[in-house]
Amino acid sequence: MRTFLFLAAATWILSSCQFTSAPKESGEKDSTLTSRQDASLNTEPGTRKSGLNRESVLLENSTTLEFDGKEGVEQFRVTLFGDGILNGTVAFTIRNGQGELIYTDEFPASMLAASYDETINTPEKQEALIRERIDEFFDEDRFKQPAIEGNQPPHDSYFIEKSTYDDLRQTNAPGFLYLIGKENTKHIAWSSAEQKVVMYFNCC
Numbered sequence: 001m002r003t004f005l006f007l008a009a010a011t012w013i014l015s016s017c018q019f020t021s022a023p024k025e026s027g028e029k030d031s032t033l034t035s036r037q038d039a040s041l042n043t044e045p046g047t048r049k050s051g052l053n054r055e056s057v058l059l060e061n062s063t064t065l066e067f068d069g070k071e072g073v074e075q076f077r078v079t080l081f082g083d084g085i086l087n088g089t090v091a092f093t094i095r096n097g098q099g100e101l102i103y104t105d106e107f108p109a110s111m112l113a114a115s116y117d118e119t120i121n122t123p124e125k126q127e128a129l130i131r132e133r134i135d136e137f138f139d140e141d142r143f144k145q146p147a148i149e150g151n152q153p154p155h156d157s158y159f160i161e162k163s164t165y166d167d168l169r170q171t172n173a174p175g176f177l178y179l180i181g182k183e184n185t186k187h188i189a190w191s192s193a194e195q196k197v198v199m200y201f202n203c204c
Contacts, residue, residue: 057081058088059131063138067174068190068197072097076176078137080109085127090134092178094197103188103197107180114181137178147175147189153201160200167193168200175200 059080067074075095082088086109094103112133113126120129148169155165168175168189175189187201 054081054091056083058085059134061134061137065143065174065176067094067176068096068102069171069173069192070097074102075099076138078134080130080134082109085130086110086113086123092137102190105186111181111184112179116182133179142177144175144177144187146172147187147200148173153187153203156201159202160198164191164193164198165200167191168198 057079060078062075062077064073064075067076074097076093077095078090078092080088080090088109090107090109090112092103092105093101096102109130110126112130113120115129120126146169148165155162167173168191171192173189173192175187177185177187179185183204185203186199187203188197188199190196191198
């Protein structure tokens with residue numbers, strides 16, 4: 001009898017510890033889905049940060065260009081948002097002719113203030129440099145046609161597969177270069193083979 005009562009009690013305790021996820025209330029976000037959506041926006045570099053005030057736009061620049069070889073032109077946009085220029089976040093995005101996001105990269109705005117010029121050593125000068133770099137983000141010399149001329153820039157397996165590199169070269173895909181920090185210039189292009197934007201080089 002004692003053995004029976006003990007087993008019954010143990011069974012009741014274990015069953016009390018079991019739980020199932022409560023159904024989500026209407027409008028509640030699925031964190032797993034959100035995480036996958038965010039990951040899908042990060043075509044190669046950068047991270048789409050959460051919890052940032054994206055409504056507070058401090059600086060913005062944009063341009064259009066035929067980039068993916070499909071119908072319509074792509075919208076290139078760089079936005080600095082946050083509570084201040086120096087502690088804000090820069091978001092660079094490309095949307096295709098259908099308005100779909102095909103590339104995004106986000107990084108601290110302070111990275112644009114990095115410079116070998118030792119005279120840029122005050123918050124005022126650093127902020128001025130950030131403003132200048134946002135303003136020059138889409139200068140004509142940042143766009144390369146084609147992205148790869150001959151074997152320049154050279155193939156580097158650290159950044160891109162050889163087959164993808166060769167495809168960019170053979171299709172004469174246009175490229176775009178943008179600077180982050182002192183020696184971090186990202187070279188990107190649309191890969192028809194992979195059907196996405198790829199970084200094919202990264203250097204000074």
